[in-house]
Amino acid sequence: MRDDLLAQLDSWHEEDEFQEIVDAILEIPVEDRDYVLVSHLGRALNNLEDYEAAVEQFLTIAEEGKNDPLWHYRIGLAYYYLDQYEDALREFEISDQLEPGDEDTLEFLESIRSTIAQNLEEELIEPVDSAETVETVVSNVQMDTDLDLANFWDDHEYASKEYVSDPPTDELIASVEEALVFKLPAFYVSMMKVHNGGVPQNRYFPTGQAISGGRDGVMISGILGIGREKSQSLCGAAGSRFMIENGNYPEIGVVICKCPSESEIVMLDYRPAGNDGEPEVVHVDKENNYKITKLAPNFEAFIRGLVKEETQGL
Structure with missing residues (x-):
């Protein structure tokens, strides 16, 4: 039964049926959702651009995900699109440490650091007493x-x-x-x-x-x-x-x-x-x-x- 569900979730993901994934997992009682299911849910919420809900889900499995580069990547992605760049930088850096050289991670790191630098420049334009x-x-x-x-x-x-x-x-x-x-x-x-x-x-x-x-x-x-x-x-x-x-x-x-x-x-x-x-x-x-x-x-x-x-x- 579980294998069939995971196969269905993967199939929906490939077909961009992200709401189907969310609906299916939300029907499962919270206490019965394990790390894999919550990861699927968080990823689907990211793809639906519901980033706040995605962060909320990822945080419920933070302890289990602390050594998983994919968990840090996915929550970093949510923080990035919420314009929470300091949090995003932290998560992508950890993801890069756990799995060095991933091209997508490196691209996000470059983008975040560039954005932070630009924001700092804009702050510096404000006068200081x-x-x-x-x-x-x-x-x-x-x-x-x-x-x-x-x-x-x-x-x-x-x-x-x-x-x-x-x-x-x-x-x-x-x-x-x-x-x-x-x-x-x-x-x-x-x-x-x-x-x-x-x-x-x-x-x-x-x-x-x-x-x-x-x-x-x-x-x-x-x-x-x-x-x-x-x-x-x-x-x-x-x-x-x-x-x-x-x-x-x-x-x-x-x-x-x-x-x-x-x-x-x-x-x-x-x-x-x-x-x-x-x-x-x-x-x-x-x-x-x-x-x-x-x-x-x-x-x-x-x-x-x-x-x-x-x-x-x-």
């Missing part, structure tokens, strides 16, 4: 409102080798946050899901007054990504904890950017907002008695403020 402080005048920073994230990074060989990791999964993000004891800024996490760490094309943050060595701004050498494998990642061999412990830097948050000078770093400062709040971005000068200079009210404002060094002071 500047904040005047004793240490620096953020309002003097020339914001690049036309920031092109597609060309934001300078992916040369060293950057790719030392900084750039695969996009982080939600599990990795949670693990890194637990190790650091700080919640990472949402804007930073979104950027890292598109391009995880690296060296920006524009690496100078002007401040309008001398910070270190007579310069009226801060030069960075790279942005640490979310991970452990690359040395220049938050929990890597030369990451945030390494820098703080070996450089005796203040325990105020997370080292987010390296600087060309070994006596300077850029940090996320959680003192004003707490470990789970939105951190400020500060410069710490080891040679100047660990002087802390506020650069921007948040990570997004810092990214928007980066310019080419030759344009400083303009």
